[in-house]
Amino acid sequence: MSAKISTIAFDADDTLWENEQFFRITQERFCELLADYTHADHLAERLLAAERRNLGGYGFGIKGFVLSMIETAIEVTDERVPAKVIKELIEAGQDMLSHPIHLLEGVEETVRALAADHEIIMVTKGDLLDQERKLAQSGLGDLFDAVEIVSAKTPPVYADIFDRHGVTPERAVMVGNSMKSDVLPPIEVGAWGIYIPHSITWTIEHAEAPEGHPRYKHLEALADLPAFVGSISR
Template sequence: MPDKLATIAFDADDTLWENEEFFRITQDRFAELLADFTEADHLAERLLAAERRNLGHYGFGIKGFVLSMIETAIEVTEERVPAAVISELIAAGQEMLHHPIHLLDGVEETVGALAETHKILLVTKGDLLDQERKLAQSGLGELFDGVEVVSAKTPEVYRTLFARHGVAPERAMMVGNSVKSDVLPPIEVGAWGVHVPHNITWAIEHAEAPEGHPRYRSLASLRDLPELIGSL
């Protein structure tokens, strides 16, 4: 297979390192701060609606998340949210932006091994500065032949970036924790889509897996990826 599969692209957040866990911790704090104004379940629904609404304005990442929390706080309190609460939300976002990187199990060994036999790309959504910071802190930067921070993961985005890196889609594989972003679009353009589930998945990233598709695979751990590649 190495002479056929030329390029392996990896998602970053919740594929290589922890991410959604820190959003959930901050969202729990958000609920505590607004407990006197609304029920936690209702607040979560309003926040998710704000995040969906704001993706086109702020994109993916911590900064957009913080702005959506502030917007939601203003809405649910009918503009009565105390300035101290807004300050705490901003501080929580700044803490997230400085949180140390926690690599997931088997990442360093797996990416390192595959980098010796394939062209390796990082393809991630999110804020450019934050993703650059996380990659630098991860210690994985030198393993990647290319890094793509994109505003969305659509079929056209994958088609364009594969072309930019000189690989035909059928000789490329995308590996990530989101079926919606890391599996379905690559498969649509002819690449492989490999799902490595994370224990927490953002609601906006949920999608049905393409069970039975010849270019779809699901793995329990990233450690299983080299064996999968060898068996294709």
């Protein structure tokens, strides 16, 4: 049996609440606005390239996404993009930043059940103000012992979080929908990586599953988590 699990860390976007679907809706509008200049598939490729290129400077989140859309619009129109289009892209980003929170099914019940006997931490990337807003609106804030809003989810970042919270990685679980950010790095430092798929996941967050690794688990729903945590603790 494994060491008793004391700490459970949760990703936020598309693990606790809906997120990526709003990026997709905005991207569809982006393609409509620039339909006279290039095909939607080509535009999507250019936007993704811009997002990859800009992650180091803008980080993750809506603001970086909007800036990447504007940059891409300027590029594909040879700097002739109408000011009206730029205005609509900015407004779309503002709408995203004020969109109501939609918790995923079973989230509150699951987090509440686990919080009774475990330290609960939220570990999320993204814009500080936006993530704080979403947590406040989610109604889950009181269930978390700590909130970590980070610029990247790498093995050293997870190691630092576990160390600061006084937990050895073998007693920690990280749960999320991103194989690249929520599963592989925690496993690398000795924690459990629990993958719970979401219907839409950003391409940049895709990675191969570590099939066969003793500290990897694929669960179909968050509601399955309490039983699994119980099964791996002695």
